[in-house]
Every structure is written in structure tokens, then in C-alpha cells.
Amino acid sequence: MYELFKDLGSWLVSGEQWQGTDGIAHRLAEHLQYSLLSTLIAAAIGLPLGLLIGHTGKGAFVAINLASFGRALPTVGLVVLVFLASGLSMTPVYVALVALAVPAIVTNTYAGMTAVDPDVKDAARGQGMRGHQVLFQVELPLALPLIMTGLRLALIQVVATATIAAYVSFGGLGRYVFDGLAQRDLVQVMGGAVLVAVVAIGLDLALSGLQRFLFRHRTA
């Protein structure tokens, strides 16, 4: 066991392991690229949806049920399904990752919108704000902390799951896991897993720190 950790340590820090197309630096960049792009696409879908549902109060069941739908969704199954339909490309990976991220974004955006004090919304309308002014000047800024939480959770989930790109022969940190498994190289498998975990936890800490800084003047 001790040997294993020692090997893992030298695998992670060896300069050689960090260079080249199969190096950690390159795989990390690929991994982040998949994750950020997927989360961006998911935000482009989930944010307007969550804001619309929250503002109009219509379709609330969608927002609420999306959360459990997201939890139940088999990501690998989805990759395979889209892979069979569309052939070999990054599309199945992005579809699966976006599908994973959208529920967290919609649900949290909706939760943020419903948490806005009804008296404040009433006052906004009563001062003569139109629907879009209430949405962008009052509801959105007040829902922002929870919206950011949704984006953060989505990104963390996606980072942790983006290893599946390697499953359909693409890059990212999942490469080490799948290659390691194929080569029965346990050190490489663990190296990949540890890197993914560190990136996910690191992003979570950094983003929650940013949130605390941005909303330091808020009471609730």
C-alpha cells in the first residue's frame, strides 16, 4: 500500500508526466475545456428557462422535477445512446454533460427567483417598473447568489463526470483512468482520479470564495 502511494506521488510530480500530448498539463487543459464549454451551453439553456419559470410562475413543476430527473439520468448510458445515433464525435460527450448540468442550473435559478420577497416585487411593479425591468433590475440581482450556486454545482458535477470523454476515445483527465484500466496500471488510474478530485474541489473552494466576496454586503 505504501509503495502504491509512493509511486502515485512520483507519477504526479515527475516533470516528464506533465509534458507532451499525453502529459498532465495538456489533459488538464482538455478536461477544463470540455467542462467549461458544457457548463456554458447548459447555462445558455438553463438560465433563461429558470428565469422565465421564476418570473412568470408558470411551469414550476418542470423546475422542481428537473432536479430528480437530473439525479436519475444515467450519464454513461446517455453517451452510448447519442454515440450510437450520431457516430464518433465529441457530440455524445457534450450532450451528456449538458444534460447533467442543466437541472442544477434551472432548479437553483428558479429557487433564487422564488426566494425574492414578494413585497419587493410588488413594490417594484407598484413604482411603475415593467415586467422586464422587474426581472432584470430586481429579481435577477436578488436571485444572483443562488444562481451562482447553481452554476458552481453544475460545473463541479461536470468536471467530475467529464472523464467519460475518454470512454469514447477523446482526451481529458479520464484518459489516465481508462488507459490505466486497460493497461492494468493502477498508479495511472489513481493519478487520474486524484487529479479530477483535486480540480473539482479546488474549483468549488475558489468559486464559493468568490461568491462570499461578491455578496459580502448581503444579509441573507
Add this chain to the structure above:
Amino acid sequence: MIQFDAVHKRFPNGTTAVHDLSLEMPEGGVTVLVGSSGCGKTTTLRMINRMVEPTSGTIQVGGKDITQQDAAELRRSIGYVIQQSGLFPHRTVLDNVATVPLLLGWGRRKARSRAAELLETVGLAADTGRRYPHQLSGGQQQRVGVARALAADPPVLLMDEPFGAVDPVVRTQLQDELLRLQQELSKTIVFVTHDIDEAVRLGDQIAIFRTGGHLVQCATPTELLARPADDFVADFLGAERGLKLLSLTSLAAVPQAPVPEGGTWTLVLDDARKPVHWASKSEPDAQIPVRPLKDTDSLLSALNESVASPTGLIARVDADGVLTGVSSRDDIHEHAGNAHTEARVAA
């Protein structure tokens, strides 16, 4: 002027909130809508700025049917204050007050300088503008709410239980402040409350509503207290109805006499001839506080003071607090009785 004509409001769930309401709210006056909860007073108020649309009937503000105007533009021309102040928690106090001017496209600089001016008008320090609503007390938040409603100088002000959530001392201050503001600004104010004392204090006209959205009586406070239309109104006005009427009559007409010589109790004055307290000749340590009254004070406070005074006399002072004379309990009683008779005859 605001005019309701056969206005009816039934909500989709079948409850009737306002029943066939016809009512005039005079220009430059305070109309108070009172009644227990669920009587339709808030719905009535909210129909004026189209936060609630009537099922039938017409409402006119300044001679124009409100349904002929764009709802958002109508609201910008009507000040709106609600109970929990409804301030925007993410904006500074100054930007909260500048809301309507900004919506009207005044430009940031002009809107902010107008907002700063209004903070002063409602009695808030200039540095309050930089703070956020949650950093203020409940009373201060309500003042900001009033300032925000006044920002674009609307002719009409709607106030929905604006002082309902603050303690009694602050509430009295805010009421005084509103009366002072109203003397300066002469807005057409519609004020909703469930507190009859507040209604009597602030209203030029009081409209009493009964559950089911029926307007029972609309009259001046004096008229209402002297001649309630039915038992419901009388009950609502409470057992001290007679005394409340006295709170509306000033004591100026009650005759004054010089302070009598002799007797056990003497009125002690300071160097500026301002009353300090009553002192007893037999027991040098005994002192009873005195609250001197001006001509603008009410007969009710005169009655109260005469009951508390050891001699039955009240100390009368001029605007500077200098003693002008005393009035007796009997004279106060006589005027109190007269006030009632006159109110009944007039009404």
C-alpha cells in the same frame, strides 16, 4: 380627485373583495380607508394604480379613466408606499429613492440629487443615502419608502398600512411627520389602516368598510364620531368614541383665569415664567408634574391633564411655553359637552 363609480371586484376564486363601490376622494385631502382584515380596503387602494383590475365599474384619477392609460406609466405618476416598505435590498437608500425618476429617464445625476433632497424632506440625515435598507431601523425604512413614493412629485399618494409594522412611539412620530409633510405638499392621499385612532388622526375623510367589501359610511372624522351610521360603525369606533371626538377639538375656546392665590397647591414657575410642577405647602417634598398645554392642544389632552392635576386646573402656555393662565375642570367639561352637541347638530 379620485372617483370610484360602481366599482366591483370579484376574484377568480369567487370571493367578492369590493362590492359596488362609489366614492370620491377629494383633491389635496387625506382619505383613510378603514375596516377589519378582508374588508376590501387594500383591494380598493390597489385598484387605483391598477395593481388590481376591477371586475366592473370605472375609476378616474384627475378626471381620466385609468384603464385608458398604460399601467406602468400610470403607476409612475402615483406614489405607492406599502407596509413592509418593500425597499430594494440590493440598492442603496439613495438609489431606492431615485427609482421612479430613473424610470422616467431623468438621468442618474439629476435623479440622485432629487433623491438626496427628499431624504432631507422626510427627516433623514444625508449620509443615510449611502447605506443599504437592512442597515436602517423599521421607522427609517418607512421614511425611505415615503421618500421613494414622493420622488417624482406625484399628485396622488397611495399608502397601504405604511406604519403598521413599527412600534407605537415611532408610529406617532411618523404620523406627525406625515401631517407636517401634507401641510407643505397638499397631495391627494389614500391611506389604508385598521387602526381607527390613526384614521381619526390623519383623515380629512374616513371610509369604513365591512367584510365582503361593503362601504358602510364615509364622512369626516367629527361627523363619524358624532353620528355613526349603524352599530357596526359605532362598534368599530370603540367605547371611547366620545373622547376621540374631543381629540379633534382644540381647547382654544376654553376660558383662562390667572393662577389663584392660596390653597394647598401652588404652581411653581421658572425664571422665564414656564410651569415646572405643582408643589404642596403642607408637605414640602410633594411635587406633582405638570404638562402645560398650548391653544392648539386638544380638549382630550386638557381633560386628561385636569384629571391628573391636584387642583383640577390645567396650566395654559403660549407658543414659547410661557404661562398665560389656568383653566378649570368645570370649564373644560362644559366645552367638551358643547363640542359633542355642536358635532351632532352640524352632522
